[in-house]
Amino acid sequence: MAIATLIAAGRLGDSLLGAAQERLGADAPIWRDGADAARFDVADAASARAALQGWEGVDVIALDNPPERYDLFIADMDSTMIGQECIDELGDMAGVGARVADITERAMRGELDFNGALRERVALLEGLPEEAIARCIEERIRPNAGAERLLATLKAQGVRTVLVSGGFTAFADVIGGRLGFDRVVANVLEIDDGRLTGKVVGEIVNADTKLAVLKEEGAKRAIAIGDGANDLKMVSAARLGIAFRAKPVLAEAAHARLDHHDLDALLWGLGIPRTDWVG
Template identity: 65%
Template sequence: MAIAIAKGGFGYDLRIDVIIQPEGNRLPQLFIADMDSTMIGQECIDELGDMAGVGEQVAAITERAMQGELDFAGSLKERLALLEGLPVETISRLLDERIVPNPGAERLVRTLKAKGVRCVLVSGGFTAFADVVGGWLGFNRVVANKLGVEGNRLTGTVDGDIVDRTTKANVLREEMAALGEGTSLAIGDGANDLDMLDAASLGIAYRAKPAVAAAADARLDHHPLDSILWALGIPKADWA
């Protein structure tokens, strides 16, 4: 992979994403994607923090976790504790008002599904959001954390094991083992995605943190998500 940013002769910046792959069939058997700041443009926990009146505090922790400066599980517990008591209906409100897929997300997933690719959304976020987003975009499977709820309010904890970077990579390996053979494509933006990107046949960093961009096989810094379909050799006439 190479990423090229060239300076035009008239002073314009030409921003180009270049993903170099071998000739022949490039279609993966598995597409596995992060959700927050990858398939959608928001960090759901930051939006919950904003609704709880602790937005800046939560967002600061999220940024450090995504940069790889903090342990993900510990930082998630710290952020969730700040959300204790928030009404559950806040989630529906956020889904209606703030949560928006990134450009090209639905077209990417639905085109890959039409080509027989299994599509899995795996998130360090929450099923309350991920199940809905997965439905919007057409994913076959969704894996995420379950928010603790009691009396229609958040308990400030996770119900069950935390989905972290190890979980994400394990889901990829589990899916590939079930498929039996073939290649995998993974995409993500933060440190929590590093193991998943490394385990994939092709790991793409999307608008990613510097450490993730440096480690990934390829980068998508400028173009929408569906531009990946060009890299996979799928003609635009076949896009969903």
């Protein structure tokens, strides 16, 4: 059995619903949340995704034999739970924003070795005052729309939440705390005498680390979400892997994509109606 969830917030009328049924070759939806989302029994997830993927303004979450409940939500931070790349923002504050952002983009597309790209970008931050981090968080860093509601609802459903980032604990600890994550894993920036040294302390949190954290949590029914190449292994290994407005390398490999809707739209994909959302 496979379940396909069609998400078209606010505009899922009879016409759109009928067109979806025709594309899917499906009977009437087994579940519908007003004009926002509907779930269908389908033959298999891959065919359902192929039938609906790319439909303007519509997101599709389809999975073969989905569990009734999930026990873990593991998420990337930069450009996923928040709308920014923290290292790019620090680079801008250090006067090297364009150089850092270019390396970030190439690394997230899978064109560069992540470890080397991170070290290169952090080196460009050498000498930046430590206080710039707190200022950056308060002035520039904002959660993506729906992040708070998604986390609050998942936690109310008994799902454990883990934030695992190739960014830095100086950001992730604050953001993870504000959003309510149960655990945070990220890189540690080296600071000496109140200034960044341009180095990272210890081993780098990369794609292998993210996969290791997923396995370490021991969850059998995990949801993983990310946006770039560094999330590929984690997203591929999860029971439900979501690409959020992602680079092509991840979008092509994930079980499902959220290209058009906010983060909390994932709740429809889990069969949770808006009346049960928290916040």
